[in-house]
Amino acid sequence: MDLREIIVDAIKYPISDTRKFLIFCVLIILMSLSTILPSYGVRDGTLSIILTLVTLVVLFIVLGYSIEVLKGGTEGDEVLPDFDYVKQFVLGIKAFILDIIYFIIPAIITIIVASAAGLFTSLTKIIYASTDALNNGANNLTAVMNAVPQSAINTFSSALTVTLIIGIILFIIFSLMSFTGMVRFAKSGSGTEGLRFKEIIKDMSNIGFIKIIVSLIVIYIFVIVMMFIIGLIGLIPYIGVFIGIFVGLPFTILFVYRAIGLVYAEA
Template sequence: MDLREMIMDAIKYPINDNRKFLIFCALIVIMSLSSIVPSYGVKNDTINMVLTLITIIVAFVVLGYLIEVLKGGTEGETTLPDLDYVKHFILGIKAMILDIIYFIIPLIITLVVASASGLFSSFTKIVYSAIGAMEKGAENATAIMAAIPKSSIATFNNALTVTLVIGIVLFVIFSLLSFTAIVRYAKTGSGIEGLRFREILKDMQKVGVLNIIVTLIVIYVIALLLTLVIGVIGLIPYIGVFIGIFLGVPFILLFMYRAVGLLYADVYN
C-alpha cells in the first residue's frame, strides 16, 4: 500500500462504523470532563478530584483501544474493533509504561551528558556570581554580566550546545524506536516484545527508516491541519468546544493510529 492509499484508508476508517465511532467519541468527552467542567465555573474540589480519577481511568481505556486499532491496521482489519473496557484498560497501562521507558532512556543519557560537559556546574557558578554581584550593589544587567567569569559563560554555552544536539538526536532516534516498539507490542500483546531492540531494528529496516519518517511527517501535518479546523470550530460559542472534542479529537486519534498500523502492515504479514 502506497502512502496515498494509506492516508485515504486512514481518513475513511474512523467513520466506517458509526456506532463504534460514537462510543469512542463519548469516551473522549468523558476523559475531557476534568478540564471542561472547571472552565464552566465549577470549582468543587470533590467533583474535580472524582473527574480527574475518571479521566485517568478512561485515558488508559482510550489508549488501549487505540493500540487495538493499531493492531487492526497491521492485520488488515477494515472496521473499528469492539470495545472491551478491561482488556483495553490493561493494554493502555502497558503501553504507557512502554512509552515512559522510551522517554526515560534518552532523558537519562542527556542528563549524564549535561553533567559530564559541565552544564550544571557552570550554570551554578553563573547564578552564584550573579547573586554575589547583586549583593555588592550591581543594579543592571551589564554590571551583573561583567561580574560573571567569562570561562563559566563559555563552558555553559558549549555544554548547552552539546547537550541540546545530543538530546535532540536521542529524542528522534528513540521516538522512531518507540513507534516501532508500540506497533510490535500492539501486534503481540507483550510488553517485552516492545523492548526487543534487535527485533525492533529489524522491523524498522523492513519498513525503511526514511519511509517511516516521511509517513510520520505526512500523518502529523494532516493531524495538525485537522487540529486547526477543530480550533476554528471551538470558537463557536457554547457548543464549539463539545463539537471539537466529541468529533474532531476522536477522528484525529483514530486516523493517526490507523495510518501507523498500515505503515507496518507488510512487516507482520
C-alpha cells in the first residue's frame, strides 16, 4: 500500500465495527475518569484511589487492544479485533514493559555521555559557586554569574550541547526501533521478539527507512490535527471534554495503531 492508501484505510478503520468502537470509547472514558472528575470538583480520597486503580487496569487493556489492532494491520484484517480483556490486559503489561526498555536504553546512554562530557561536574561547580556568591551578599544575577568560574560555564555549555545532540539522535533511533519491535511483539506475543535488534534492523531495511520515517511524520501530523480538534471540542462547556475523549481520543488511538500496522505489513 502507498501512503495515501494507508491513511485512508486507517481513517475508515475505527468505524469498521460500530459496536466495538463504542466499547473502546467506553474504556477510554473509564481510563480518563481519574483526571476528569477532579476538574468537576469530585475530590473524595477513597474514590480517587479506586479510580486510579481502574485507570491503571483499563490502561493496560487499552494498550493490549491497541497491540491487537497493530497486529491486525500487519495481517490485513479489515475490522476491529474482538475484546478479550484478560488477554489484552496481559498484552498491555508486556507492551508497557517493552516501551520502558526502549526508553531506558537511550536514557542510560545519554546519562553516560553527559557524565563523560562533564555535564554533572560542571553543573555542580556552577551551583556551589552560585550558592557561595549568594551567601556572600550577591544580590543580582550578574553578580552571581561573575562568581562562577568561566571554565565551568564553558564546560557546561559544551557538555549540554553534546548531550542534547546525542540524546535527540538516540531518541529518534530507538523510537523507530521501538515501533518495529512493537510490531514483532504484536505478531508473536513474545516480548523477546520485540528486543531482537538485529531482526528489527532487518525488518526496517525491508520496508525502507525513508518510507518508515515519512509515514510516521504524516501519521503524527494527522494526530496533531486531531488533538487540535479535540482541544477545540473540549472548550464546549461541561460536555466538551467528554465528547473529545469519548470520540476523538479513541479514534486517534485506533488510527495510529492501524496506520503503523499497515506501514509494517511488508516486514
